[in-house]
Amino acid sequence: MEDSVQIRCTRCKNVFRDRAKRLQNGYSRQCPSCEIVLFFDEDSHDANIKRAMRMARRARKDMRESESVSARKTAAVPRQYGGRSRSNARSSEDQDDD
Secondary structure, three states, rough: OOOOEEEEEEOOOOOOOOEEOOOOEEEEEEEOOOOOEEEEEOOOOOOOHHHHHHHHHHHHHHHHHHHHHHHHHHHHHHOOOOOOOOOOOHHHHHHOHH
């Protein structure tokens, strides 16, 4: 499962990657090549920012769905209980001293 999203810089047009969990409204990041600060917002006028936010939203949704599917699979497998293991907290000699 891919958890990173490609981002295209508005100034130098260089492409770099960042995690989808980070790309939410209000997040800012510097471009690694030209060091301009990019602000990520759903209402941005820049098409590159909008595309990155859309891809991040899809990636987060896919990750949530895959986690829920794996959680359902593990919940469907019955657990086996082997009983309580023997406790070494007290031995029979300690009980005789009382």
